[in-house]
Amino acid sequence: MSITNLPPEILSHICEYLEPQEWGALRITCHQIHGSTLEAYATHYFKTLPLLLTRESLDNLEGVAASETLRDSVREIQIIPNLFEGWPERDNERFTSPGLSIRKQRRMLRIMRGEKEVPPFNNIEVKAELDALFTSYQAALEEHRAILDSELTTVLEKCLPRLENATTVGLRCYPIEFLLKAKHRSFHCLGLRELKNQFNTDDMSGNIAFTDFQEKMLSMPLGLAFSQMVKAIIKSSHKVRTLHTCGNIACGMKLGSIKLSESQYQSLLPLLTDLTTLHMCIRIKDNENDTFDEDSFKHLLSMLVTVAPKLKVLTFAQWSPLEELSPLYFQDLSQNIRFSQLEELHLHSIELTVENLKRFLQTAAPTLRRLSMKNVSLTDAIIGARDPGPLTEERSSWGSSLSLEVINKIQELWKRSFILLAESPKLQFVQLSSLGYRGREIILQDDLYMERGQPDAQLDSNARRSTNWPDIYCDPTRGQSSLIDFCFDAERANVSLKRWIMQLRMEMCNPGLANTQLPGTNGLMFNQNGVARSITYQPGEEPDPRRLTGMVALVV
Known part of the structure; x- marks a missing residue:
């Protein structure tokens, strides 16, 4: 045939x-x-267009928008603002040295495998090739940053009116190593083929190591790209149903890099009247010298409050990696936000009190079916909870310097939070990961792991840590996988949510074993020198929301 x-x-x-x-x-x-x-x-x-910020990819986007055949199929635009931005800037020496070592290793492996005609290693020629690669890297980075500064708005403003069906717009993050090795079948991205043609995959993977990937370095390009994206949405009057203000890694966009005026925030709101899905991750500051842009922070929270009644899916994070954020901010949000249709909620990197959590969930409870909490730290004041000071051989964990009464109070706080979840009438799925108190992690133990509805559940859930990092980025429709997940699925579980969640046992985590930095303090980073700087608050005293100094906030 x-x-x-x-x-x-x-x-x-x-x-x-x-x-x-x-x-x-x-x-x-x-x-x-x-x-x-x-x-x-x-x-x-x-249907979905991931977009690298290179001139070739912007030209491709304009071509799709101009095509009557293709543009009606576009439903989602994903902007990838972190090309090379996930790695520190490198000078020529730091760039080429790993390349020389890797090429020598490859030649040695070929000799060991007995391959014939292995050419001699010409250090001068290899150095020249790596110098040329470094020059290309610098040019690509300069072009990428120029697009982030202004050019992105111009192209999106031209394309969005033609892409009428693209009602999902947002940001995504992928390490350069993943982009260079991604297969077309598994990951289609505008500009990716040109990027691969420009850079040798093996050389770039060796010179820009995956281990250098740092989430905090993504926060600035995320903030810049968000600003350009919003300006284009406003100028093109493009209505949006799904908006991702952050990447698929819940790391947050830096407030200081968001360049939007109050009038622009106000102009955006009428274009979000049909918004049903919002991913908003706010990162206050990454360095002590960063300023806290309180106006931008309040505008973002006001936007969330405005669109909340129609939201069906919300991912939300607000935190400062260097310090404890004033609980007044989440308190004000929880008192003003009103949900009426919310079905799915993901809280990441949040500092809150039990009472504020209760208020936040109050209007969502009648409709909420799925909830995840990751890197969530309670901040309720507990008398007697002191900073343990430097670690010693005699005191190997922060919890060992606290009285049993204080540890029990911390556990009681989380038990009260679990009761709130257990009493939610519609909740069918719960995922918990990296919970803590004032930046210090607690460890959960699950005796009903076989009956919580997870077919892959293991006896020791704490040992089940994901180390296959590329898998985190290969699916652009999902967020980052948790290192440790405790999941309950009512559709497959043999027990009720209340019975499962209330039997979870808690113990304090040794900071030396913790893989996650929780919001609130640098408490997980205790070492032989202890905490370098700290500021204390008396029980019940609230931090001044304008006094964010980069110090560690503790309770005495």
């Missing part, structure tokens, strides 16, 4: 096994194949 006689559904299914350029080559062989695979081709490759 001729391929042209196959039903369109079968032909489209066969084409899904082809790379994009192969599918494109097949489609131009005849009018019949072109027409029968058009809808599937557009849906498969243009």
Whole structure:
């Protein structure tokens, strides 16, 4: 049977096994194949458009927007603002030294495998090649930053009016190593092919090591890209139903890099009247010298309060990695926010009290079905909870310097929080990960791991840590996987949510074993020198919301 006689559904299914350029080559062989695979081709490759911030990718976006055939298929635009931004700037020496070492190692491996005609190692030639690679790296980084500064707005402003069906707009983050190694079938991205052609994958992977990836270095480009994205949405009057103000890693956009005026925030709100999904992660400051842009912070929270009644899905984070954020901020938010349709809530990197959590969930409870809490730190005052000071061999964890009464009070606080969840009438799915008190992590123990509805549950959940980092970024529709998850799924569980969550046992975590920095303090970073700087608050005293000095906030 001729391929042209196959039903369109079968032909489209066969084409899904082809790379994009192969599918494109097949489609131009005849009018019949072109027409029968058009809808599937557009849906498969243009429904979601991840966009690198390079000039080639912006040109590609304009081409899609100009095409009557393709533009109607676009439903989502994902802006990737962290090209090379997840790594520190490198000079030529720091860039080329790892490359020399890696090439020597490759040559040695080829010799050990007995490969014939292994060429001698020419240090001068290799150095010249790496110098050229460094020059290309610098040029790409300069171009990327120029686009972040202004050019992104111009292109989006031109394209958005034509992409009428693209009602989902937002930011995503992917390490350069993942981008260079990603397969077209698993990850289609505008500008990716040009990036791979410009840089040798092995050389870039060796010179910009994955271990250098730092979430805090993403916060500035996220803030800049968010500003450019919002300006384009306003100028094009493009209505949005789903908005991601942060990446798929819940790291947060830095307030200081957001360049939006009060009038621009006000102009954005009418374009969000149909918003049903919001991902908002706010990162206060990364360095002691960073200023706290309180006006931008309040504008973002006001935007959240405004759109809350129609939201069905919300991911929210507000934290300062260097210090404890005043509880007044979440308190004000919890008192003013009103949900009426919220079905799914993800709280990440949040500092709150039990009472503020109760207020925040109060109007969501009648409709809320799915909830996750990750890197959540309670800040209720407890008399006697002191900073333990430097670690010693005799005192290997912060909890060992506290009385049993204080530890019991911390556990009671979380038990009260668990009761709030257990009493939610519609809640069907709960995910807990990296919970703590004032920046110090607690460890959960689950005796009903076999009955909570998780088929992959293991006896020792605390030992089940994910180290396959590329998997975190390969699915652009989901957030970052937790290192330790305690999940309850009512549809598969053999026990009730209340019985499962109330039997969870808690103990204080040794900071030397903690893999997660919780919001609130640097309490997880205790070492032989102890905490370098600290400021204390008396029981019941609230931190001054304007006095954010980069110090560690504790209770005495």
